[in-house]
Amino acid sequence: MITLNKKAKGKRQKGDEERQRCAARCLPVFAFCLLPFACLFAPSACAVDALQDPTRPPADLSQGNAGALVPSGPQLQSVRISARQRSAIISGQRVKVGDKLGDARVVMITENEVVLKGGSGLQTLKLFPDVGKRIILRSQHPEY
Missing domain, CATH: 2.30.30.830 (SH3 type barrels.)
Incomplete structure (x- = not known):
């Protein structure tokens, strides 16, 4: 079994600590970059669904509500x-x-x-x- 000397252990621990700090800094940035794709996985949570097409007819016409006045003729x-x-x-x-x-x-x-x-x-x-x-x-x- 090969044992590492104290100097090599110190470098290894330093490298591990640096990777952990980098991961702690990069993880929020990575999550922020994925934010635009959230609609693909949870479409009901997207604010884009709240936007409506201005050329679309009103919901009253498309759903045919019984209580709404429908023009005859x-x-x-x-x-x-x-x-x-x-x-x-x-x-x-x-x-x-x-x-x-x-x-x-x-x-x-x-x-x-x-x-x-x-x-x-x-x-x-x-x-x-x-x-x-x-x-x-x-x-x-x-x-x-």
Whole structure:
């Protein structure tokens, strides 16, 4: 059996102590570097899940809540106006002026609404039905 002399033992102990100090310093840095990958192992703990897609429809529409008011009939979803033509998406179907939508015909498309003419008369579909425009006179608001 080979025995180490005191000098070799001292160097070995010094080396062991240096490795322990290095491990104590490097371990927190290593753990911090792994932090971005935590979502792969525990996705429910990630703050990224809290971010929502701004183009996604509201949860009320996708879940079909029984208590929520669901509009009956056609619903205007989008309007597209270009130099050549005007079109709209109504209940998932793309229409242009003159096209038929069920029993009605598309009469007019503006930036905020579509007018349909059917057997029951004219029907106006608004892009933002809860928003109304008002004209405010300067005399009512002098700060403008």
